[in-house]
Amino acid sequence: MHASLLDLLACPDCRDSLELAAAETEGGDIVTGTLACRGCGRTHPVVGGIPRFVAMENYATSFGYQWNRFRGEQIDAANGTRLSEDRLYGETGWRREWLPGRWILDVGCGAGRFLEVVSREKCRAVGVDLSRAVDAARLTLKDRGNVDLVQASIEALPFKPGAFDLCYCIGVIQHTPSPRRSLAALPAMVKSGGRLAVTIYERRRWTTLNAKYLVRPITRRMNKRALLLAIQALMPLLFPLTEVLFRLPLAGRLFAFAIPVANYVGEARLSIGQRYRWAVLDTFDMLSPEYDRPQTESEAAEALARGGLAGIVRRQAAGLTLAGIKP
Ligand SMILES: [Zn+2]
Numbered sequence: 001m002h003a004s005l006l007d008l009l010a011c012p013d014c015r016d017s018l019e020l021a022a023a024e025t026e027g028g029d030i031v032t033g034t035l036a037c038r039g040c041g042r043t044h045p046v047v048g049g050i051p052r053f054v055a056m057e058n059y060a061t062s063f064g065y066q067w068n069r070f071r072g073e074q075i076d077a078a079n080g081t082r083l084s085e086d087r088l089y090g091e092t093g094w095r096r097e098w099l100p101g102r103w104i105l106d107v108g109c110g111a112g113r114f115l116e117v118v119s120r121e122k123c124r125a126v127g128v129d130l131s132r133a134v135d136a137a138r139l140t141l142k143d144r145g146n147v148d149l150v151q152a153s154i155e156a157l158p159f160k161p162g163a164f165d166l167c168y169c170i171g172v173i174q175h176t177p178s179p180r181r182s183l184a185a186l187p188a189m190v191k192s193g194g195r196l197a198v199t200i201y202e203r204r205r206w207t208t209l210n211a212k213y214l215v216r217p218i219t220r221r222m223n224k225r226a227l228l229l230a231i232q233a234l235m236p237l238l239f240p241l242t243e244v245l246f247r248l249p250l251a252g253r254l255f256a257f258a259i260p261v262a263n264y265v266g267e268a269r270l271s272i273g274q275r276y277r278w279a280v281l282d283t284f285d286m287l288s289p290e291y292d293r294p295q296t297e298s299e300a301a302e303a304l305a306r307g308g309l310a311g312i313v314r315r316q317a318a319g320l321t322l323a324g325i326k327p
Pocket residue numbers: 011012013014015016037038039040041042
């Protein structure tokens with residue numbers, strides 16, 4: 001972590017400022033140390049260059065396993081596509097020129113696919129994740145001097161209120177125990193006039209009939225490595241099968257609903273080899289998380305408004321994307 005991050009950090013328990021002690025630095029980067037709260041005295045370690053405000057292992061462990069295992073797969077700079085870039089700007093509705101000179105917060109950064117996009121600009125980017133995916137992101141973004149990573153919970157974000165100009169949270173909220181509490185916690189991170197954009201899974205009347213919700217009670221309890229091995233073992237059968245079924249006119253969408261395999265048959269920007277690996281990755285991503293709690297548009301908008309967001313609009317995107325401004 002950079003020493004300047006200390007100005008933004010706050011105790012997740014009492015919101016007082018933090019003091020750094022017993023630090024070991026490496027080229028201006030704080031690699032290990034202890035952050036002590038000036039108010040309540042609680043301490044939090046800096047390990048591997050990342051301040052840790054939660055236990056290393058927790059309900060998001062599947063994501064830590066997943067993103068350390070598939071670290072570079074969805075990183076534009078590593079896979080030669082612009083998928084993450086297009087998705088970030090498409091879903092947030094932000095423009096590239098808004099970023100320079102700004103502080104940007106990525107909530108639930110995973111392996112850092114969107115951090116890699118924003119950190120191309122002359123801004124300061126902070127990625128926070130509950131899981132050890134932060135270690136994968138740090139490794140991938142080690143040459144980006146404008147990125148910091150923090151391991152913390154969305155329900156107890158360790159930042160001063162209004163610390164950020166822009167905040168986004170893409171594909172994360174439904175994987176928390178209380179999506180509405182998580183949503184309500186986000187607007188406080190943004191300063192007056194700042195912007196927040198959130199993409200979550202939408203719940204409609206038929207959503208929970210999706211086959212993934214039938215198998216998840218079993219798969220989410222499986223050992224993560226065993227589940228990944230099972231998916232890898234079945235994919236040589238499931239991939240060619242879904243290649244045919246998901247492309248069928250009309251019936252294709254039904255099959256995609258009834259077979260819990262993530263094969264993006266319509267994604268022409270990926271090679272077939274990439275699509276195969278993404279099928280393994282995203283099938284694991286949908287079957288392994290502890291929580292998968294999609295929300296309706298009104299539930300999500302209400303929670304954001306309760307958190308203090310104004311001017312909330314729904315944007316055209318694959319999922320439920322809401323964006324607003326802090327008054
Ligand atoms: Zn404190």
